[in-house]
Amino acid sequence: xxxxxxxxxxxxxxxxxxxxxxxxxxxxxxxxxxxxxxxxxxxxxxxxxxxxxxxxxxxxxxxxxxxxxxxxxxxxxxxxxxxxxxxxxxxxxxxxxxxxxxxxxxxxxxxxxxxxxxxxxxxxxxxxxxxxxxxxxxxxxxxxxxxxxxxxxxxxxxxxxxxxxxxxxxxxxxxxxxxxxxxxxxxxxxxxxxxxxxxxxxxxxxxxxxxxxxxxxxxxxxxxxxx
Numbered sequence: 001x002x003x004x005x006x007x008x009x010x011x012x013x014x015x016x017x018x019x020x021x022x023x024x025x026x027x028x029x030x031x032x033x034x035x036x037x038x039x040x041x042x043x044x045x046x047x048x049x050x051x052x053x054x055x056x057x058x059x060x061x062x063x064x065x066x067x068x069x070x071x072x073x074x075x076x077x078x079x080x081x082x083x084x085x086x087x088x089x090x091x092x093x094x095x096x097x098x099x100x101x102x103x104x105x106x107x108x109x110x111x112x113x114x115x116x117x118x119x120x121x122x123x124x125x126x127x128x129x130x131x132x133x134x135x136x137x138x139x140x141x142x143x144x145x146x147x148x149x150x151x152x153x154x155x156x157x158x159x160x161x162x163x164x165x166x167x168x169x170x171x172x173x174x175x176x177x178x179x180x181x182x183x184x185x186x187x188x189x190x191x192x193x194x195x196x197x198x199x200x201x202x203x204x205x206x207x208x209x210x211x212x213x214x215x216x217x218x219x220x221x222x223x224x225x226x227x
Contacts, residue, residue, distance in 0.1 A: 011049045012096075014039045015063065018056045019099030027057060027109035057112045063100040064117045065124075070205075076132040077187055078195055080125060081179055084155065085202035086209055088171045091159055093210075098168075101159065121152045129186075142186045154178055172202045 017039035021030045032053055036046060050056045070086065073079050090097040104114050125148035132138050158178055162171040179197050187195075 007049075010041065010045060011059075014041060014046055014049055015056070015059050016096050019060045019063070019096050019103070022057070022060065022103055022106075023099045027053075027103060027106055027112060054112055057103060057109065058116065060096065060100050060103055061112070061114070061117045063094075063096045064104070065120055075137065075191065075194055076128055076135055077137050077183065077191065080128045080132075080151075081183075081195060081197055081201075082205055083124070083128075084175045084179060085172065085205050087155070088159070088168075088175045089202065089206040089209065091163075092168050092171055093206075101156075105156075105160070118152060118156075121155075122148045125151050137188060137191050138186050139188060147186055151182060154182070172199055176202070 014035070018030075018035045021034050021038055025034070030053065032043075032046070035053075035056065036043060039046070050059060064087070070079060070082050073082070087097075091101065100117065103109060103112070104117050106114070122145075126144050129138065129142070129144045129147055133142065133144060155175070155178065158174045159168065159171060162168045162174050176197060176199060183195070183197075184192060
């Protein structure tokens, strides 16, 4: 277990270093050597976790996806609301997630499947909406795929605008505005009154996520000798 904890920490450190260099120099200009210097690891340690610079980039892109699943909710659409709030929080607080989004939007990152995180996000939203429709939470005319693509695209747009205007300081509010405009067009009226869409809900989710992440990190440290 101690060896596994060290491996997790090393992999995270390499990814964070790669993300920082990608953000500073762009994907194409970044070299493996620069990442090694930033991470302070040997070439063997890096290649143990990642086979190439492209593989590293894919690891950074994967950071957008939630590293700990949210608990199921009685109302399925509430899970979509919670996912949006939590991604906003991670974009505000986690440099790796911010770098992941920046890399996905880097048109100079040729040879990297920048569409992967978009497809993953669309698939995740589609899964929620599919269950929600079966449960009767959505209006009958709603097309799940079209709605998932709209939501993913709109979220990408508002987070980019928020980043440019104010370093994402208002992103939670912007996500809330997006939800309040989109959900009434797809959800049944009775369902809307039961959804928890507020900044206090967002703060609660963020606090729970941060607490769970801290417990995981402390557990990894406890399993590693000499820490």
